Amino acid sequence: xLIHQERITGRSNASKNGELAMxxxxxxxxxxxRRQNDFPYATGELSQLLRDIALxxxxxxxxxxxxxxMDIAGSAGSGNVQGETQQKLDVIANIRFIRAxxxxxxxxxxxxxxxxxxxxxxxxxxxxVVAIDPLDGSSNIDVNVxxxxxxxxxxxxxxxxxxxxxxxxxxxxxxxxxxxxxxxxSSTLLVLTxxxxxxxxxxxxxxxxxxxxxxxxxxxxVGTIFSCNDGNVEDYPAHVQAYLSDCRRRRFTGRYIxxxxxxxxxNLIKGGIYLYPPTVKSxxxxxxxxxxxYPMAFIVEQAGGRATNGHESxxxxxxxxxxxxxxxxxxxxxMVDEL
Numbered sequence: 001x002l003i004h005q006e007r008i009t010g011r012s013n014a015s016k017n018g019e020l021a022m023x024x025x026x027x028x029x030x031x032x033x034r035r036q037n038d039f040p041y042a043t044g045e046l047s048q049l050l051r052d053i054a055l056x057x058x059x060x061x062x063x064x065x066x067x068x069x070m071d072i073a074g075s076a077g078s079g080n081v082q083g084e085t086q087q088k089l090d091v092i093a094n095i096r097f098i099r100a101x102x103x104x105x106x107x108x109x110x111x112x113x114x115x116x117x118x119x120x121x122x123x124x125x126x127x128x129v130v131a132i133d134p135l136d137g138s139s140n141i142d143v144n145v146x147x148x149x150x151x152x153x154x155x156x157x158x159x160x161x162x163x164x165x166x167x168x169x170x171x172x173x174x175x176x177x178x179x180x181x182x183x184x185x186s187s188t189l190l191v192l193t194x195x196x197x198x199x200x201x202x203x204x205x206x207x208x209x210x211x212x213x214x215x216x217x218x219x220x221x222v223g224t225i226f227s228c229n230d231g232n233v234e235d236y237p238a239h240v241q242a243y244l245s246d247c248r249r250r251r252f253t254g255r256y257i258x259x260x261x262x263x264x265x266x267n268l269i270k271g272g273i274y275l276y277p278p279t280v281k282s283x284x285x286x287x288x289x290x291x292x293x294y295p296m297a298f299i300v301e302q303a304g305g306r307a308t309n310g311h312e313s314x315x316x317x318x319x320x321x322x323x324x325x326x327x328x329x330x331x332x333x334x335m336v337d338e339l
Contacts (some may be wrong), residue, residue: 028054028190028201028210034214045106046153046178049128050192052104053151054210056097057190060134060149061203063092064141079224080264089141090114093134093149101130108156110163110330111322113291118169118322124161129154129168131291131322136181137259146185148261152295153178169290169322173315179295181261191217217306220289223271223332224252227263235279237310243339244275260287264296264330268303273331273339278309285309285327289319293326306336 032047094114101107101121108126110119115132125171130153137147155177156168180192188203190210200214225249233241247254257263263274278285287293297307297314307314307330317326329336 003282008038025090026212028212029213031201035196040174045127046194048104049101049106049130049153050178052100052106053130053180054190055099056100056103057149057188058203058208059096059100060089060093060182061184061188063089063096064147079222086136087135089127089143090135090138093138097132097134097149109168111169112292113288113323118166119238120163120209124163127156129156129162129164131169131294133288133291136261136292137257140259145257145259146183147259148184148265149182149199150261150292151180152291152298154174170319172319173294173297173317176294176298179298181265181295181299183261184263185262189213189265191268191299193299195298195302198299198303208332215233217268217303219268219300219303220271221304223267223273224250225253225255225270225272226275226335227254227256227267227272229256229258230254232279235281236277239337240275240277260292260296264300267331268300268305271332271334273329275339276328282325284325286325287328289314289317289324289326293317293328296328296330298331304333305331306333308336315332316317 029051032050036044036047045095092116094112098110098112098119098333101110102123105123106126107121107130108123109121109129111131112119112314130151136150140147154168154171154175156164158165158168178192178194180190183189190201190203192199192201198217199212200217201210202213204211226244228244233244252279255263255266266272267274276285276287293307293314300307301315307316307328309327310329314326314328329339
């Protein structure tokens with residue numbers, strides 16, 4: 001009778017017990033410690049920096065999940081350096097990440113989308129600088145749509161013991177030593193690269209830990225998803241309009257969330273292309289080079305995809321200012337090549 005019951009359910013008592021005792025998996029901390037040998041000059045400093053980012057993201061995750069219960073959604077009544085209206089959660093996330101990086105002690109300076117100038121942490125002996133978009137797509141928070149954080153890490157080039165300068169941030173995309181994003185959606189996911197592939201970690205609320213869930217993420221070389229703001233299509237360059245018309249002719253799927261992290265992540269998993277071309281209103285493009293385009297380009301290239309501004313690889317674009325803007329075409333290599 002027991003054997004018959006096991007055949008019906010497909011599970012024995014032994015398998016049930018095995019499931020109850022299944023290992024948790026590799027935590028982000030453990031993963032980082034194992035990868036320390038990739039950075040012999042860091043002696044644990046980069047590991048601590050990544051832990052600080054993870055800690056801040058957990059706090060932001062908590063704030064986002066209770067946004068509907070507290071008065072932290074909606075506009076903050078102020079604007080950022082780009083002239084965009086700041087949301088309350090933009091300000092909160094910016095404070096959380098800057099505070100975590102200051103207290104962690106491994107970062108000497110930060111460039112944030114929400115601050116006009118370099119944020120000096122006071123840690124002049126620290127060896128790293130961070131460029132960050134604390135809350136990408138935050139205008140979506142009021143309607144409960146996925147949003148994210150994007151970050152990029154550089155080893156400083158100014159002398160240790162001195163105050164960091166813009167030169168530390170304007171090294172170019174190829175000089176990034178690590179980059180990643182956090183997607184706050186149906187689950188919270190941290191995707192990270194340090195130049196040796198891409199890994200994803202899902203946040204386990206019950207443990208308060210990020211657990212390795214996507215080892216060696218790879219961008220499908222081809223795809224059938226295109227992501228852009230179709231409302232601006234009449235302002236796009238003629239060749240981009242022609243490409244989008246061809247996508248529709250081939251019955252490709254149009255998907256656009258309006259949050260770079262969410263749109264990028266979907267296409268990274270399923271295969272597709274994200275487009276933010278120049279327009280009459282934004283002739284140089286709208287996305288920020290240092291803390292949106294560079295880190296996403298680093299990730300996609302490590303995953304086997306491509307990122308370009310339409311003329312050259314994003315990672316080869318020479319930066320001239322910390323809030324510089326760029327066009328962006330990113331995703332499956334075959335689709336970017338075709339465009």
